Amino acid sequence: MTTHTIRARTAGPSGVPAGPSQPRTPIVPNGVLGMLIFVIVEAMMFAGLISAFVIVQAAAVGSWPPPGQPRLPAGETAINTVALLLSGVALLFAQRSFRSEPARALRPLLVSILLGAFFVLFQGAEWVALIGRGLTLTSSTHGSFFYLIVGMHGLHAVAALGLLAFIAWRLQQGRLTQDLLSAGQVFWYFVVGLWPILYIQVYL
Amino acid sequence: MSSVVILMVAFAAAVLCLVPGVAEACSVCFSAREENRVAFIATTGFMTAMPFVLVGSLGWWLRARVLEHEQSERESAENDRKTTEPR
Numbered sequence: 468m469t470t471h472t473i474r475a476r477t478a479g480p481s482g483v484p485a486g487p488s489q490p491r492t493p494i495v496p497n498g499v500l501g502m503l504i505f506v507i508v509e510a511m512m513f514a515g516l517i518s519a520f521v522i523v524q525a526a527a528v529g530s531w532p533p534p535g536q537p538r539l540p541a542g543e544t545a546i547n548t549v550a551l552l553l554s555g556v557a558l559l560f561a562q563r564s565f566r567s568e569p570a571r572a573l574r575p576l577l578v579s580i581l582l583g584a585f586f587v588l589f590q591g592a593e594w595v596a597l598i599g600r601g602l603t604l605t606s607s608t609h610g611s612f613f614y615l616i617v618g619m620h621g622l623h624a625v626a627a628l629g630l631l632a633f634i635a636w637r638l639q640q641g642r643l644t645q646d647l648l649s650a651g652q653v654f655w656y657f658v659v660g661l662w663p664i665l666y667i668q669v670y671l
Numbered sequence: 672m673s674s675v676v677i678l679m680v681a682f683a684a685a686v687l688c689l690v691p692g693v694a695e696a697c698s699v700c701f702s703a704r705e706e707n708r709v710a711f712i713a714t715t716g717f718m719t720a721m722p723f724v725l726v727g728s729l730g731w732w733l734r735a736r737v738l739e740h741e742q743s744e745r746e747s748a749e750n751d752r753k754t755t756e757p758r
Contacts, residue, residue: 494736507725514721518714525710 496646502653509623513661516619517668520612532609537600539613540593541670547589548666554582555659558631558652565648569638576635579655583628590621613669620658620665627654 495503524531532538557579565572594614602610634651637643 494740495733503729507729510725511721514718518718521714522707522710525706526704 496649498646498650499653502650506653506657509657510661513616513619513665516612516616517664520616520668523608523612527608533607535601536607536609537597537602539597539670541666543589544593544666544670547586547593548662550582550589551586551659551662554579554586555656557582558655562648562652565638565643565645569641569643573635573638576631576638580628580631580635583624583631583655583658587621587624587628590617590624616665616669620662623661624658627651627658630654 527533557575561572561575561579564575597613602613604611604614630651634643634648637647
């Protein structure tokens with residue numbers, strides 16, 4: 468699918484297709500297309516989780532969060548959200564640097580990884596504090612959905628950070644390809660782009 | 672009026688008589704609260720539209736890439752033709 472031949476259309480006025488010697492040019496790198504399909508599948512999964520959460524929240528009698536359950540730290544998480552968004556911006560700079568001068572891409576890439584790691588660690592610290600205040604996976608539907616949705620996003624963030632670390636390693640070795648970097652970007656931008664939606668739905 | 676039309680009108684009237692006043696998908700999906708009903712309708716629309724939006728976006732993007740590629744191939748072929756053409 469990613470390899471596109473346009474022989475029939477561009478073969479010339481006679482319409483005779485070009486011979487087999489004509490190179491096949493990929494329209495989209497296989498890694499990027501694979502990652503896009505993966506992201507679509509994951510987006511559907513998160514859409515299902517968000518839908519279920521919205522329905523349970525709407526069906527809740529009384530206040531939300533349920534009585535006796537702590538409020539989520541929306542203010543602190545807003546700072547964390549900014550860190551994640553900045554991480555996405557840093558990756559964009561890494562991509563631009565890689566196109567012009569690959570050696571200069573390492574620094575913004577490392578900044579992106581560090582900001583992403585900060586986000587994950589901050590989330591971990593937040594979970595510890597919330598468990599201490601009585602919000603657990605079994606304490607209420609609020610807790611169940613919070614840990615399920617935010618936890619799933621956290622898992623994706625960790626996996627994407629692993630991929631970015633691999634990309635940084637390949638870059639340092641001088642063996643990084645544009646295709647791999649693009650695939651990593653697709654995954655990280657999904658993680659970054661999804662988070663504000665989850666933040667608004669779950670925290671606010 | 673032909674007998675076919677009369678039969679069709681009679682059939683439509685019979686079908687209309689059988690339309691239930693309230694159709695509930697299942698017993699657990701019902702709630703008297705307006706927020707819950709709105710949430711069900713909104714999420715049903717959201718979940719229905721999502722696959723079309725996602726797959727459609729991917730298809731649209733791929734098509735744009737193909738068109739872009741074809742354009743560059745055409746330009747490249749045109750340049751080749753100009754350079755190899757005998758003067």
